[in-house]
Amino acid sequence: MDGLIEKSKADWKVAPNFTDYAAERQRFTWQWVRERLGIGRKGPINIARLAVDRHLAEGRGGKVAFRFLAAGRPVRTMSYAELARATNRFCAVLQRLGVRKGERVFVLARRIPELYVTVLGALKQGCVVSPLFSAFGPEPIATRINLGAGKVLVTTADLYRRKVAPVREKMPSLAHVLLVGEEGESVAEPATLDYAALMAEAGEGADVEVVTESEDPALLHFTSGTTGTPKGAVHVHEAVLMHWASSYYALDLHADDIFWCTADPGWVTGTSYGVIAPLLHGTTSVIDCEEFDAERWYDILASESVSVWYTAPTAIRMLMKAGEALLRGRRFPALRLIASVGEPLNPEAVRWGQAVLGLPIHDNWWQTETGGIMIANTPAFAIKPGSMGRPLPGVDAAIVRRGEGGEVVLVEQPDVEGELALRRGWPSMFRGYLGMEERYRQCFAGDWYLSGDLAKRDADGYFWFVGRRDDVIKSAGHLIGPFEVESVLMEHPAVAEAGVIGKPDAVVGEVVKAFVALKKGFEDSEALRQELLAHARKRLGAVVAPKEITVLANLPRTRSGKIMRRLLKARELGLPEGDLSTLEGGA
Amino acid sequence: MTHEDIRAGVLAELLHIAPELEASSLRAHRPLRQEVDLDSMDWLNFLLALEKRFAVTIPEKDYRRLLTLDDLVDYLAARLSGAHS
Numbered sequence: 001m002d003g004l005i006e007k008s009k010a011d012w013k014v015a016p017n018f019t020d021y022a023a024e025r026q027r028f029t030w031q032w033v034r035e036r037l038g039i040g041r042k043g044p045i046n047i048a049r050l051a052v053d054r055h056l057a058e059g060r061g062g063k064v065a066f067r068f069l070a071a072g073r074p075v076r077t078m079s080y081a082e083l084a085r086a087t088n089r090f091c092a093v094l095q096r097l098g099v100r101k102g103e104r105v106f107v108l109a110r111r112i113p114e115l116y117v118t119v120l121g122a123l124k125q126g127c128v129v130s131p132l133f134s135a136f137g138p139e140p141i142a143t144r145i146n147l148g149a150g151k152v153l154v155t156t157a158d159l160y161r162r163k164v165a166p167v168r169e170k171m172p173s174l175a176h177v178l179l180v181g182e183e184g185e186s187v188a189e190p191a192t193l194d195y196a197a198l199m200a201e202a203g204e205g206a207d208v209e210v211v212t213e214s215e216d217p218a219l220l221h222f223t224s225g226t227t228g229t230p231k232g233a234v235h236v237h238e239a240v241l242m243h244w245a246s247s248y249y250a251l252d253l254h255a256d257d258i259f260w261c262t263a264d265p266g267w268v269t270g271t272s273y274g275v276i277a278p279l280l281h282g283t284t285s286v287i288d289c290e291e292f293d294a295e296r297w298y299d300i301l302a303s304e305s306v307s308v309w310y311t312a313p314t315a316i317r318m319l320m321k322a323g324e325a326l327l328r329g330r331r332f333p334a335l336r337l338i339a340s341v342g343e344p345l346n347p348e349a350v351r352w353g354q355a356v357l358g359l360p361i362h363d364n365w366w367q368t369e370t371g372g373i374m375i376a377n378t379p380a381f382a383i384k385p386g387s388m389g390r391p392l393p394g395v396d397a398a399i400v401r402r403g404e405g406g407e408v409v410l411v412e413q414p415d416v417e418g419e420l421a422l423r424r425g426w427p428s429m430f431r432g433y434l435g436m437e438e439r440y441r442q443c444f445a446g447d448w449y450l451s452g453d454l455a456k457r458d459a460d461g462y463f464w465f466v467g468r469r470d471d472v473i474k475s476a477g478h479l480i481g482p483f484e485v486e487s488v489l490m491e492h493p494a495v496a497e498a499g500v501i502g503k504p505d506a507v508v509g510e511v512v513k514a515f516v517a518l519k520k521g522f523e524d525s526e527a528l529r530q531e532l533l534a535h536a537r538k539r540l541g542a543v544v545a546p547k548e549i550t551v552l553a554n555l556p557r558t559r560s561g562k563i564m565r566r567l568l569k570a571r572e573l574g575l576p577e578g579d580l581s582t583l584e585g586g587a
Numbered sequence: 588m589t590h591e592d593i594r595a596g597v598l599a600e601l602l603h604i605a606p607e608l609e610a611s612s613l614r615a616h617r618p619l620r621q622e623v624d625l626d627s628m629d630w631l632n633f634l635l636a637l638e639k640r641f642a643v644t645i646p647e648k649d650y651r652r653l654l655t656l657d658d659l660v661d662y663l664a665a666r667l668s669g670a671h672s
Binding site: 071293295314328476537542543 | 606651
């Protein structure tokens with residue numbers, strides 16, 4: 001077909017883990033993964049112990065686990081043995097604070113070493129860990145900590161002062177807040193503890209080794225829906241099997257790779273693949289603590305000899321936009337695989353990789369709810385640019401249609417659009433939305449998990465993303481719930497109603513755009529719009545707040561009173577408005 | 588244009604993108620993207636706005652040198668005085 005990127009053995013710098021699609025899927029069992037990780041069918045299973053301690057037991061303690069890069073500072077490396085000691089210490093800190101198995105530990109930090117130690121240490125202690133994106137504003141932070149009834153929060157002194165202190169009172173479940181000081185900053189804040197001091201006081205090992213089993217909750221990741229508050233997707237320790245298998249097949253990780261996952265652990269990709277998966281394979285990971293900068297990124301790829309790179313379409317498009325001059329002759333002889341996730345990667349971007357970096361980009365698909373990569377273009381097989389690839393071993397995907405009675409009908413013919421569904425039962429499948437049983441049940445029909453993504457499958461078994469079933473906004477690969485943004489806008493005294501949409505954008509996919517109608521006595525002005533923007537950014541943070549605000553006389557509503565985001569979007573894009581018969585007053 | 592004029596212009600554009608900013612609490616020698624809550628898109632829009640306001644082009648190759656408010660003011664001052672960067 002047009003544009004197919006064929007592969008041959010000449011393209012392989014090392015032999016890929018996944019070379020015979022049908023045979024490997026046929027042969028694959030989860031028991032085989034358990035054996036590879038050295039664990040039995042039943043019995044203890046702990047993500048952090050498998051990721052870290054196992055390598056010490058097998059004589060690999062001296063290997064570098066992480067290389068932390070920060071502008072203007074020397075590289076800080078951490079070996080598997082050092083990581084094991086630090087995570088044991090953090091485990092001991094939690095025990096001394098009286099934090100028990102199953103209790104929730106939140107982390108809010110940039111990509112600093114303490115974040116990684118906290119995540120893994122808390123997992124060892126059997127706590128449920130929830131990393132929050134440090135660019136969130138106070139409102140999303142408080143909402144999530146409250147939904148998760150967080151007992152512990154680890155953050156930096158600076159983030160605490162700016163984002164947590166103003167809403168601390170709203171989070172009654174938080175018993176302990178531990179502050180990390182950056183660059184010699186004071187961590188003396190009322191009602192907080194000093195992370196470094198607690199770590200120094202803690203003994204080398206935890207007093208009691210907490211035992212976790214397959215179905216014990218381990219990770220809590222928040223995702224956004226169209227309506228209501230964010231949903232906290234719960235993952236269990238058994239998810240580690242998928243973390244291992246998906247990075248074995250889709251990222252082709254080998255122990256001697258230098259791996260760089262550019263995602264922040266505040267999003268599920270940054271936890272599953274930025275923290276856990278590379279450690280499971282005994283790989284060395286590069287962690288860049290800085291924000292995106294095109295030339296810095298080229299520099300890291302070259303100077304760190306990155307061999308496997310997992311990034312996102314927005315970043316790739318920003319590199320494309322920045323131009324090839326920034327390469328300044330840099331070459332990437334060590335690089336052998338580039339993969340991308342977050343939203344469909346346009347074919348031009350796939351080919352740009354080939355032309356500029358010397359490798360095509362392998363798109364893959366998964367969600368917060370799936371806990372790991374489900375469908376992927378993988379190194380040994382042809383890439384169809386624009387396609388998300390084929391299901392990995394252990395994963396059954398299908399295109400379905402929802403029937404009248406809620407049952408699903410499989411769409412067998414190729415190239416027919418329907419909802420992307422996965423056969424339930426893979427280990428990293430979410431086990432619930434915290435406190436929302438009904439919404440969890442609604443995600444399933446019979447044997448199938450319904451993803452909410454519309455897609456089609458071609459005759460070769462490759463899946464193609466079509467769109468979302470709902471109004472959820474996807475900006476820079478992250479889901480943003482319009483309701484969360486609307487609610488905050490509505491809290492401003494000038495706003496009578498608010499409707500929020502994703503406006504298509506060539507670089508980030510969609511940008512958040514808000515439409516508001518004003519209360520009587522308020523007039524549209526540049527100053528008022530700036531005030532609304534300030535209000536939203538202060539409460540929500542830059543990544544969630546709208547980039548554009550437009551004032552309208554009133555917003556279109558259905559007869560039942562719901563704001564019609566679809567119609568706002570159609571008007572914004574100049575598209576046909578469709579059937580308006582349910583619209584209030586036929587506007 | 589003096590350093591002070593340039594600083595005022597930079598702050599005005601910054602406030603346009605991040606109107607929640609309290610300019611008095613901004614530490615001019617610290618990375619701006621940590622001082623002010625700016626995502627990648629805000630940052631690029633900010634640099635484009637500076638290009639427009641000061642009628643200079645800021646090539647992508649210079650972006651990595653522009654981390655703090657002080658960096659930006661010094662850079663723009665040098666560019667506006669005709670010095671080659």
